[in-house]
Amino acid sequence: MTLHGNSGKVNGRRIGAVVGGQLSRGLQVRVDRAGGTSIEDLAVGSFVTIQGRKQRFFGVITDVELRVADDSLRHFPPSGSADFTNDDFIAEVVGGTTAYGLLSVMPAMAAPDDATSPESASPESATTIPEHFAPVFTASQADIDAVFKAAGDGAMSLGEPQGMDGASVRLDLSALPARSVGVFGASGSGKTFLARMLLAGMVKQGEVVSLVFDMQNEYGWQGQDNDRGRQVKGLKQLFPSRVVTFTLDEASSRRRGITPDGAVRIGYREIQPADIELLRESLNLTPVAAAAAYNLERHFGSGNWLAEFVAKSGPEITELAESIGVNASALGALHRRLAAWERFEFLDPAAHGNAAADIVQHLQRGNHVVLEFGQYGRNEAAYVLVSNLLTRRIHDEWVRRKELADGGQGDDPRPLVIFIEEAHKFLTPEVASQTIFGTIARELRKYNVTLMIVDQRPSGIDSEVMSQLGTRLTCRLNDDRDLSAALMGARDAGQLREVLARLGSKQQALVFGHAVPMPLVVRPRDYDESFYQEMSLGTTGAPAGTPAVAETAEERMQREIDELFPPE
Amino acid sequence: MAAGARRMANPIAGQRVGEVTASHTERVEGQCYELHAPPPLGALLRIGSPPVYAVVRQIWNAPIDPARPLTPRGADLETVDEVYANNPQLTSVLITRFQATVVGYAIGAAIRHGLPPAPPILHSFVFVCDAGEIAAFTAHPGYLKLLTAEGNLTADLAMSAFLRQAADAASDKRGFLLRAGRTLATELADDGPRLRTILGEMAL
Numbered sequence: 001m002t003l004h005g006n007s008g009k010v011n012g013r014r015i016g017a018v019v020g021g022q023l024s025r026g027l028q029v030r031v032d033r034a035g036g037t038s039i040e041d042l043a044v045g046s047f048v049t050i051q052g053r054k055q056r057f058f059g060v061i062t063d064v065e066l067r068v069a070d071d072s073l074r075h076f077p078p079s080g081s082a083d084f085t086n087d088d089f090i091a092e093v094v095g096g097t098t099a100y101g102l103l104s105v106m107p108a109m110a111a112p113d114d115a116t117s118p119e120s121a122s123p124e125s126a127t128t129i130p131e132h133f134a135p136v137f138t139a140s141q142a143d144i145d146a147v148f149k150a151a152g153d154g155a156m157s158l159g160e161p162q163g164m165d166g167a168s169v170r171l172d173l174s175a176l177p178a179r180s181v182g183v184f185g186a187s188g189s190g191k192t193f194l195a196r197m198l199l200a201g202m203v204k205q206g207e208v209v210s211l212v213f214d215m216q217n218e219y220g221w222q223g224q225d226n227d228r229g230r231q232v233k234g235l236k237q238l239f240p241s242r243v244v245t246f247t248l249d250e251a252s253s254r255r256r257g258i259t260p261d262g263a264v265r266i267g268y269r270e271i272q273p274a275d276i277e278l279l280r281e282s283l284n285l286t287p288v289a290a291a292a293a294y295n296l297e298r299h300f301g302s303g304n305w306l307a308e309f310v311a312k313s314g315p316e317i318t319e320l321a322e323s324i325g326v327n328a329s330a331l332g333a334l335h336r337r338l339a340a341w342e343r344f345e346f347l348d349p350a351a352h353g354n355a356a357a358d359i360v361q362h363l364q365r366g367n368h369v370v371l372e373f374g375q376y377g378r379n380e381a382a383y384v385l386v387s388n389l390l391t392r393r394i395h396d397e398w399v400r401r402k403e404l405a406d407g408g409q410g411d412d413p414r415p416l417v418i419f420i421e422e423a424h425k426f427l428t429p430e431v432a433s434q435t436i437f438g439t440i441a442r443e444l445r446k447y448n449v450t451l452m453i454v455d456q457r458p459s460g461i462d463s464e465v466m467s468q469l470g471t472r473l474t475c476r477l478n479d480d481r482d483l484s485a486a487l488m489g490a491r492d493a494g495q496l497r498e499v500l501a502r503l504g505s506k507q508q509a510l511v512f513g514h515a516v517p518m519p520l521v522v523r524p525r526d527y528d529e530s531f532y533q534e535m536s537l538g539t540t541g542a543p544a545g546t547p548a549v550a551e552t553a554e555e556r557m558q559r560e561i562d563e564l565f566p567p568e
Numbered sequence: 569m570a571a572g573a574r575r576m577a578n579p580i581a582g583q584r585v586g587e588v589t590a591s592h593t594e595r596v597e598g599q600c601y602e603l604h605a606p607p608p609l610g611a612l613l614r615i616g617s618p619p620v621y622a623v624v625r626q627i628w629n630a631p632i633d634p635a636r637p638l639t640p641r642g643a644d645l646e647t648v649d650e651v652y653a654n655n656p657q658l659t660s661v662l663i664t665r666f667q668a669t670v671v672g673y674a675i676g677a678a679i680r681h682g683l684p685p686a687p688p689i690l691h692s693f694v695f696v697c698d699a700g701e702i703a704a705f706t707a708h709p710g711y712l713k714l715l716t717a718e719g720n721l722t723a724d725l726a727m728s729a730f731l732r733q734a735a736d737a738a739s740d741k742r743g744f745l746l747r748a749g750r751t752l753a754t755e756l757a758d759d760g761p762r763l764r765t766i767l768g769e770m771a772l
Binding site for chain 1: 745746749750752753754757758759760761763764767768771
């Protein structure tokens, strides 16, 4: 290192030199072959450092290309010509000289690199680019640590950066829930494991509480690893004292040999016409039929309308249609759909309470709540209905407490992360403005509530909601529209697209946005014994079962009672 | 000439072969002491003192007196050897000349690639470098610049011959050829066909 060699930093292996480019479209880096570097070693998504004259840059390879300085090589490649007996030698000489590899590198971060100060300042977003011929190096663990400064209890090792065996990138778990999070990926790409890992990290870190709408029963007690045909530990097994499981389907829980901490019962009284409108697509209702619920509410009074309506039958419905001025066949269709809800055991015509009350109580105490859907996870209407209804109630409570706190009465409510799957079913552009999730996404963290959305079809999610997602972790997506949607609103979306399109079908994720200083491709760590160990370290260090969050004596007593006698 | 003969180790490495008859800063002409015993094409020559280094790029045999051109003498003979045996005066009136491209010079113990401040003086003695001198001279690829400057096929083939000899003198033959080839590839990036001719020849 003589050209720009005034740095005390230890650089990785030199892979090339900057030969052109611009900040908005990325740098062009000519690959040196002298150091034994082959373009085949340089995968898109890899993290590299660039030693400029005054700054040290951190970038990501976004594309790789083959170039020839001499066009005749394109027409008469060495091995294809019979004129020379030494084609192999010729190919070896021109490979890496007149025929060479070119990388596109997105300069993401930069830190002043001043020889006079032993400690360089921390990296910031790159606002310029390195000079011509600045050498480019593979990144080292020290470089990763300089950029991803996350350390200590607030950070979790997310996995191995692309192309860096044995290195590890840490994610700042306090920054993650500060904005809504999206985890995307085609089915089988590993997004569930990634999401479960993030949830576990948040539970361990303890600053936030989460409410998980567990559609496929993957997060509570245990999850399924289909590739290896084994069971993996859910949140409850990892954090028995901090995670509370509820179920909608006690029979399913019993069949699976799981004892949930409580069951959710929803009274007919709690269902509002707006819920029916959200379910219009899942229930396959016409707009007229869905809107009829409002007429019914006016007719029977709020609270009673659903019970009264489903109790009607046959000719009574036609009469009712006339008296409330709704098309009879539309009302009939609505009746058929709602009457079928009698099969939903979690719906209780007589219940008067607030289904969310228990959940709210646990959340306020600092417990994380997983709501398993049992067999109802396969019923889209049930999932959309329950998750919306509960979230609305809980959000109302958080808004109330936040406003009280703002008025000087009481503390801010605990930051809450609401976790939903299959979001494209109820955050479609048509209904996103009406659902509580759309509201939460838009109001950011105003009321200390954020979302964690896990989905395989980001293109089905309202673009306004997508653009509010602070941090995105994206596994392989196959559909072009999903690729574009997953990057929607992201800085450098154009440059990242190729990286995203090339992710491996498994075990790779592109992480970008609020919680990470720069985009990076990561091979998520294994969800295995060593992960379990790491998750349990903090809790074994403290007295058994003591949450990391501060709790009052009263809270502590209540928690201990709850642990001894799980609330129904 | 057969490839095998060209690969033969230089038979007169280290020997004095002739004297300078005309000299320029970039080119030296010389005459051999012995008819038909020139330094081979591509040989590295050390000329005079302080030494100037040059690479043989052309060799020709001719009568000493250009005013007395040769006439055929072997019409009734079986072999060319008989021609010389029957006409012993020929070895006195015929000579072998060579021309070499200057590639460097020495100042003290240091070897410089480039043109010397002055051409070697006339009658300077011409030596053929041995393997050790070739290896020392070609340790860095700066000599290639002057060899590629001429830019015609015969000069390029002479350069290829020189590189083959230098490769034989190097400790790592293939590594030497690759290094030299890659330097040439950068120098001749805009002329692919020429580069490939040279590469094809030098690796024979």
